[in-house]
Amino acid sequence: AFYRDLYPAPGSLVTGEQLQGKELSYNNIADADAAWECVKSFDTPACVIVKHANPCGVALGKDAFTAYQKAFQTDPTSAFGGIIAFNCEVDHVAAEAVGKQFVEVLMAPSFSAKAQEVLKGKPNVRVLHIPMPVPTGNCAWDRGHNMVDVKRIGSGLLMQTADNHELQLSDLKVVTQTQPTAEQLQDLLFAWKVAKYVKSNAIVFCANGQTRGVGAGQMSRLDSARIASIKAEHAGLSLQGTVVASDAFFPFRDGLDVVVDAGATCVIQPGGSMRDQEVIDAANERGVAMVFSGVRHFRH
Known part of the structure; x- marks a missing residue:
């Protein structure tokens, strides 16, 4: 069964309507929510492709078709049978492109x-029409986000304040000798926003408003970094x-070395490790820029 809040957040999944397709399954709804929450966080045309509750491709574009092309390019294999969300109107060009692959929602x-x-x-294909939230205030609920995360556990409910912090350029602290460029700073904010919706341990490579490799849900941050680079290679x-x-945070320098060896030249992480200085020294040694966000995501 699918229940809705008495007063749902504006633009949330439950405010939508199904236009066509088979009945939504339990997993369809969970994955659709993950995709929708991610895509509606962007202010420019965006496409998010989700598989098993993790984004496997996210991109910005001038329109739905361009954003979809870039998102699909990230991981065409995982996109098969995925959930696709747009935050802008889907025209016939985008619809025809999406229709060439197997799509659940x-x-x-x-x-x-x-x-x-x-x-x-x-x-x-299950097609959902969901209105975008129209912000009426400064709180997260007004922007269409739940204020509380709830998870069912054995004979109980686990609750915490939702991860709704909107990172700004002014929040970033450059900790390396190398300074990020203006273009890198924009991509850092994009990558950080995507990482919020990737299950921890999450590593996300990005460039030009496009994910290039996503490492998700590994017990080791090092393994997530390796998987993300392998995904990019396969694509x-x-x-x-x-x-x-x-x-x-990177608990040791090894994770940083993996992403730099793969080609990354700029890194964003929360900071806060006992070995922060070791990782900063490694970044300086490798000649890459690194910024601390001061907050972490840790999606579970």
Whole structure:
């Protein structure tokens, strides 16, 4: 069963309507929520592809089609049978592109008339129309985010304040001799936002508003870094000159060395490790820029 809050946050998944397709399953709903929460956090046209509750491709673009192309390019294999979310109108060009792959759920704030005609040819695709939140205040709820995270555990409920901090450029602390460029700073904010929705341990390579490799849900941050670089290699994407987001601090320099060896030249991480200075020294030794966010994500 799928229950909704008496007073749902504006623009949340439960405020949408299903336009076509089979009934949503338990996993469909959970994955759709992960995709929608991620995509609606961007202010420019964006596409998010989710598989098993983790983003496998996220990108910004001038329109839905461009954003989809870039997101799909990150990990075409994992995108098969995925959940796709847009924060902008889906036109017939984007709908036709999406229709070429196997999709479980497709969601957007609007679909053009031509796009709806295209999607009717894919009757099994679950198509959801969800309005984007219209901010009416400064609190997270007004921006469409839940204020509390709730998780069911054995005979109880686990609750905590939701991870709703919106990182700004002014929050970043450069800790290395090398300074990030203006372009890198924008990609750092993008990568950090994506990392929020990737299960920990999360490592996200990005460049030009596009994920290039995502390492998710590993018990070792080192393994997540390796997997992210392997994913990029399999997708034929270069990691040279990319930025990297780590959802929690690097406890040792080895994780930093892995991402730099892969091609990253700029890193964002929370900081706060007992060995922060060791990692900072390693970044200076390797000639890369690194910034501390001062907050961590740690999605579970």
